[in-house]
Amino acid sequence: MNDISTKATLKGEALRSAILDVAATLFIERGTGGTSIQDIAEALGLSRTAVYYYFKNKEQIQQSLTEEVLSAARKLAGDTVARDDLDPVTALRALVTQHADLILSRPAEFRVADRTEADLSPKQRVSVQNARRNVLENFSHVIERGIREGVFRMVDAHVAAFSLIGMCNWSAWWYKPEGRLDRANVAEIMADMAVNSLLREAARRPEVPDVRESLRLVREDLDYLEKLVLSDSK
Incomplete structure (x- = not known):
């Protein structure tokens, strides 16, 4: 060329x-x-x-705005989950970082996908919903693996995944490229928040000894052991 x-x-x-x-x-x-x-x-x-x-036509523009960006999100998440060399913490950090960075780099497309789904054709709507579902499943899979390996707290992985994805998605509405932090910094902050919100070990060392906190940790351990026993018996 x-x-x-x-x-x-x-x-x-x-x-x-x-x-x-x-x-x-x-x-x-x-x-x-x-x-x-x-x-x-x-x-x-x-x-x-x-x-x-x-x-x-206008429909092709709308399709590009919705399907392309969500397909990119699905591919990024799928590629990360498919890697065998990533432990749950590293995988979750990568998932959040890249999902947030994609949204921060293309906020208008995510806003359109969020606001105009009802205007899509049935075929386009199915494609968009499948992409979103796939991203959710990949986030949930990593969180579930972290729970099984004792790295993450005992939480509902599906709800946790929804929450983390929602945190990333909301940045499409408030992020300003000309702001104090660039998108790489913002994505890193969100990834830190995501990982720290689920890390099990961080919550196990209260700075000040407290009976209620100790009991909560014991219950968490029992819940974790019970889930392991039940999963082994299946």
Whole structure:
């Protein structure tokens, strides 16, 4: 590929990305039904023909905004869980870091996916729901493994996974790229919070001896042992 064609490709990718960004903003503000190709073109100072060059209709734009980013989230989570060299703590940290970073890098797409799911076609809606379910299952799998190995506290893995994913997803609404911290710092903070919220050992050493806290830890140990016994008996 020569320099001219390379530059043309990069320009085309940038314009396609700009169309998606503007469309996402308009979809959130007006809804997909209240936004036309003409609205998107005017917001960018383009002709409708220029927009049609990249997307044949508004539905294709919406599909790109929802399915692409969620498919990326599903692939990242799946690739991490498939790695045999990662212990549960490292795997969970990786899951949260990469999921948060993806959202922080593409917040508009996640907001659209969250707000306009009802406007999707049945086929698109199934694809989006399957992607979300797959991410949830991967998070739950890592948390369950951490519980089995005695690394994480005895919690409902499904609820914990929902909570951590929700924490990441919410960043699409409040994160500002021009803010005090860049997205790598924010993703790292969220990963630390996720891991520390589940680590079993951290809660086992109260700074001040306390009878109630000690009893709570004993009950936690009993719950953990009971789950091990029940899983072994199956």
